[in-house]
Amino acid sequence: MTLSSSSNTSPAPTPRPTVREAVLRLLRHLHIDTVFGNPGSTELPMFRDFPSDFRYVLGLQESVVVGMADGYAQATGNAALVNLHSAAGVGHAMGNIFTAFKNQTPLIVTAGQQARSILPFDPFLSAMQATDLPKPYVKWACEPARAEDVPRALARAYHVAMQAPRGPVFVSIPADDWDQPADHVEPRQVSRSMAPDPAVLCQVADALNSARRPAIVAGTGVDRDGAMDLLVQLAERHRAPVYTAPMSARCAFPETHRFFGGFLPAMRERIVEKLAGHDLVLVLGAPAFLYHVEGQGPHLPQGAALWQIVDDPQMAAWTPFGNSLVASLHLAVGALLQACNPPQRPLPAAAARPEPAAASSPMEVAYALQVLNVVRREEDVVVEEAPGSRGVMQARLPMAGPGSFYTMASGGLGYGMPAAVGLALGRQRMGLKGRTIALIGDGSSMYSIQALYTAAQLALPITFVILNNRRYAALQDFAPVFGFAPGEKPAGTDLPELDFVSLARGQGMEATRADDPSRLAEDLRAALNAPGPCLIELVVA
Known part of the structure; x- marks a missing residue:
C-alpha cells in the first residue's frame, strides 16, 4: 500500500511576529500611541511602515523631546515614549532626563544603537556602555541580550516606570533588531498603589488627633497621587494650616483657600521660623526638607514632632529626623480622614495677602x-x-x-x-x-x-x-x-x-x-x- 503524500504533511508553523510588530502590539495594549522624538539613523528601522494609528511628535533637539514627553505623561497619567539617537542624542537629552527623574515622571526612553553585527568594531554612531550613560537618573536601564528580548524589555520598562516612585527608564535597541522574529508579550496588570501600614498609620492619626496646633506641609506628590481634595477635607477637619513644601513642582493645595499658609523657602532657618508655634508637622508627598543653601541649627521648631508620608522609600530613608510612612498619598490621606477625631482648635491665622501692585513704566x-x-x-x-x-x-x-x-x-x-x-x-x-x-x-x-x-x-x-x-x-x-x-x-x-x-x-x-x-x-x-x-x-x- 502506498501512503499518500498528504499524510506526511504537517501544518505550516505560524510565523512569529517581528520585533517591530510585537512592540507595536504591546504599545497599543499599554495605551501608548504617541512617540516623541528627534530622528537619527540608528532609529530609522523602528519607523519603517509606521502605522496610521500612531503619532510621531517631532522636537528639534533631544532635550526638548524629553521635556515634551514629560509634560504629556503628567497630563495623561500614563508613561510617555521617547525615542532618541544613540550616545550623542542621549547626551543632549540628559538635562531633561534628570528633571524627569526629579519630577518622578514615568518615561520610557529608547535609544538607537548600531547594528549588533558591527558592535565589536566600535562603529561610528555606536554607544559604548549604552546603559551606563543615563545613570543614575533612570530607574532601570537595559540593552537586551537578544533581539527577541526587546518586546519583553519594553514591557518591563513600562511597569518599572509606572511603579512608585515613578520615573524614567532606558532601553537601548540595536538597529538590526526590529526585523528579527520575536514573540508577543501578553498584557498583564501590576498593582501600583501602596497601602499604608495600618499600625504605623494609627500612630500618625493619633499624633494628628492629639496635637495642639498641627501644621501640614504638602508637596508635589499630593497632586500627582490625586490626593488634593482629600487633603482639603483633612485640613478643614483638623483646622490645620497647609504650607507648600520647598520647590514643589506642582500645586499642592488651593492657594486661595482660607487654610493655605504660604510657601516654605528652601532654607533651614527660614523653615523653622515659618513653622514656629506648631507642635506637629505632617509632611505629605515631599522631602522633609529640601534645602538650597547651607543652614545651621535644628530642622524643626523646638518641641515639634514630625511625621512624613511619601511613596519613595529612598526619600523616607534620608529624612534626617522624625518618622516616615511609605504609602500612596491618596490611600494614606483618605485613611487619616477616616480616623479624624480632633479636639476643638482655633482657626489658623489667614496668610497675609500683598497690597495691589501699581502700574509703572517699565512694568514691575x-x-x-x-x-x-x-x-x-x-x-x-x-x-x-x-x-x-x-x-x-x-x-x-x-x-x-x-x-x-x-x-x-x-x-x-x-x-x-x-x-x-x-x-x-x-x-x-x-x-x-x-x-x-x-x-x-x-x-x-x-x-x-x-x-x-x-x-x-x-x-x-x-x-x-x-x-x-x-x-x-x-x-x-x-x-x-x-x-x-x-x-x-x-x-x-x-x-x-x-x-x-x-x-x-x-x-x-x-x-x-x-x-x-x-x-x-x-x-x-x-x-x-x-x-x-x-x-x-x-x-x-
Whole structure:
C-alpha cells in the first residue's frame, strides 16, 4: 500500500511576529500611541511602515523631546515614549532626563544603537556602555541580550516606570533588531498603589488627633497621587494650616483657600521660623526638607514632632529626623480622614495677602502677573520656568488646585517650554478644557526655544508669556548669599538685545511685545484668546 503524500504533511508553523510588530502590539495594549522624538539613523528601522494609528511628535533637539514627553505623561497619567539617537542624542537629552527623574515622571526612553553585527568594531554612531550613560537618573536601564528580548524589555520598562516612585527608564535597541522574529508579550496588570501600614498609620492619626496646633506641609506628590481634595477635607477637619513644601513642582493645595499658609523657602532657618508655634508637622508627598543653601541649627521648631508620608522609600530613608510612612498619598490621606477625631482648635491665622501692585513704566513683574491673574480663566493651567520671578508669582498668581500648575523639580533650565507643549497635547488628548500658559523667563527660554516650532506645527492652545528683564535675575538676586557685594553683578548674567517676537515668528508662531501697562490687560486677553499658539513678550523692569 502506498501512503499518500498528504499524510506526511504537517501544518505550516505560524510565523512569529517581528520585533517591530510585537512592540507595536504591546504599545497599543499599554495605551501608548504617541512617540516623541528627534530622528537619527540608528532609529530609522523602528519607523519603517509606521502605522496610521500612531503619532510621531517631532522636537528639534533631544532635550526638548524629553521635556515634551514629560509634560504629556503628567497630563495623561500614563508613561510617555521617547525615542532618541544613540550616545550623542542621549547626551543632549540628559538635562531633561534628570528633571524627569526629579519630577518622578514615568518615561520610557529608547535609544538607537548600531547594528549588533558591527558592535565589536566600535562603529561610528555606536554607544559604548549604552546603559551606563543615563545613570543614575533612570530607574532601570537595559540593552537586551537578544533581539527577541526587546518586546519583553519594553514591557518591563513600562511597569518599572509606572511603579512608585515613578520615573524614567532606558532601553537601548540595536538597529538590526526590529526585523528579527520575536514573540508577543501578553498584557498583564501590576498593582501600583501602596497601602499604608495600618499600625504605623494609627500612630500618625493619633499624633494628628492629639496635637495642639498641627501644621501640614504638602508637596508635589499630593497632586500627582490625586490626593488634593482629600487633603482639603483633612485640613478643614483638623483646622490645620497647609504650607507648600520647598520647590514643589506642582500645586499642592488651593492657594486661595482660607487654610493655605504660604510657601516654605528652601532654607533651614527660614523653615523653622515659618513653622514656629506648631507642635506637629505632617509632611505629605515631599522631602522633609529640601534645602538650597547651607543652614545651621535644628530642622524643626523646638518641641515639634514630625511625621512624613511619601511613596519613595529612598526619600523616607534620608529624612534626617522624625518618622516616615511609605504609602500612596491618596490611600494614606483618605485613611487619616477616616480616623479624624480632633479636639476643638482655633482657626489658623489667614496668610497675609500683598497690597495691589501699581502700574509703572517699565512694568514691575508684580504688576504684570497681577494683571495676568485677572484675565486668565479658571480652567487655564500654568507651566512655569521663571525662577527669578517665582516668589512674585507665588504672591500674585495663586494656583487653583489639582492640575493647575507645573514646574521642574530639578532646578535645571530648559524644561518649561517643551513641557508646556507636551502638557497642552496631553490635555487635548484627555479632553480637558482651558489654555496652557507657559510663564518663562527670558534666560530660561533660550535653553529650549525650539519648542515653539513644535507648538506651532501642532497648532496647540498655548500662550508663551516671556518675562523679559534682560538678565539672569535669579543669579543676580541670589549673589549676596554667596558673598557678592550689594549691587555687584556676577559675570555673564546680563542678557541684552534678545528679540522674542522675531524668534517666535521665525518658527511660525504669532507674537507680540507688551511694554505699556495701560494696555497690558488688553494685550494679555488677546494672547489668551488666540485661535492657536502665540507668544507675548512682557518687557519688565
